[in-house]
Each structure stands twice: as structure tokens, then as C-alpha cells.
């Protein structure tokens with residue numbers, strides 16, 4: 001089964017809504033200039049909540065071949081949850097994807113696998129795809145327990161989903177020691193864990209679901225290292241942080257083929 005590669009740019013807590021418009025315009029122009037073929041890689045931007053409406057207006061108005069998503073979502077359906085943004089609100093804004101369980105949310109906001117799981121369920125119930133982040137810290141990697149640790153996070157994060165739902169999930173393997181550090185995992189490191197994730201999806205859900213689910217690598221991805229990572233059979237794209245804030249660099253990542 002063929003999986004369209006996915007390049008998702010997580011802007012984190014950067015760019016106001018005017019800066020967001022400039023970046024998206026520049027990204028669209030650059031992709032056009034480089035003759036990017038959307039069939040070879042789906043390009044997704046993941047702005048802060050406050051920029052999503054501006055991105056929606058631009059993408060719809062100019063019919064840009066870009067998708068967009070959110071960096072987080074409430075586990076609740078709506079109501080008396082001050083400060084929370086529900087999945088229905090994001091779907092109404094045209095979001096296709098929601099990042100859940102990013103390591104920064106797990107670390108700074110104490111998000112457990114159970115919370116990540118509730119957010120994945122909420123996202124799917126609103127007809128969007130969760131990008132479920134998993135990955136080990138440095139100590140776990142040094143102890144050689146990275147596969148076991150990551151699969152444990154994956155099991156908790158995908159609990160209770162059906163095989164059909166899992167086919168719509170995107171899994172992002174993001175070793176925490178490689179995020180924002182310039183320390184990129186080797187293509188072989190990425191392949192080892194992404195293959196283990198696909199094996200786990202086949203065992204727990206179905207081989208069809210495992211063959212459909214896109215598995216991304218994330219951690220200091222740049223134009224200079226993406227081709228080698230994408231050459232690995234179980235890596236279907238990248239979740240990109242810092243480099244997604246530069247239109248030309250992110251376009252070059254998307255144009256890895």
C-alpha cells in the first residue's frame with residue numbers, strides 16, 4: 001500500500017497572525033517555484049491557535065495546496081473548560097491534523113499517555129487526524145531501552161482505537177534528545193524505531209492499518225538531512241520544528257524527492 005509522504009511544520013509558540021500570513025504566502029510561492037508535486041509529499045503547517053483563522057482564510061482564498069492543523073486540543077467536548085480549544089472548534093476552522101502528545105506538552109504540561117489518548121479520540125471523533133508523538137529521552141536511549149519505551153507510549157496513546165481509526169492516525173517518532181538540539185538521529189536509528197512502531201500497529205490492530213498509517217520522524221530535520229531519512233522504508237515523512245519557520249528551508253524539505 002502506498003503512503004503519501006507527509007511534511008508537517010510545527011511552528012510551536014512562534015509568529016503572530018500577520019507573520020503567519022507572510023510565511024504561508026512565501027511557502028506557497030517557493031513550493032510553486034520549486035515545482036513541488038503534492039502527490040509526492042503532502043505539506044502541512046501547524047501554527048499556534050491564534051493564527052489558524054488567518055491561515056484558513058489564505059489557504060481557502062488563494063486555493064493553496066496546503067493543509068493545516070493545530071498543536072494541541074482539549075480532551076473535552078466543550079463547555080466549562082476555561083482556556084481549552086475543542087476538537088469541534090478546530091474542525092470548524094478547517095484543520096486536518098492535530099498534534100497530540102508532543103514531548104513539550106508531555107514534559108511541561110504533565111500530559112500522560114491517558115490524556116494523549118483522550119485527545120487522539122477527540123480528534124478522530126471530529127474527523128481530523130491526530131499526529132501522535134512518541135519518543136524517548138536521552139537516558140532511555142543510552143540505556144538501550146528506546147524501542148520498549150516508545151512502544152509503551154504508543155500503546156497507551158492509541159488505546160481503544162479501532163483498526164479503521166488507526167489507519168487515519170499519523171505517528172511521529174520524535175526522540176526527545178533530537179528535538180531542537182541540532183542532534184539528529186541517524187537514518188538507521190529512525191528506521192529501527194519506525195519499523196518497530198509499524199510492527200506494533202500490525203500486531204495490535206491489523207496489517208492493513210499498519211500498512212496505511214504514516215509514521216514520521218522528528219528531531220532536527222533540515223533540507224540537508226531529509227533525503228537520507230526519507231530513504232528508509234518505514235519513514236513516511238517528518239515533523240519539523242525550527243526549520244519550518246523558514247519558508248525556503250521547509251519547502252526544500254518538502255521537495256526532498
Ligand code: PEP
Nearest residue numbers: 179180218219220241242
Ligand atoms: C518538533 O518540535 O517536533 C521538532 C522536531 O523540532 P525541531 O525540528 O526543531 O527539532
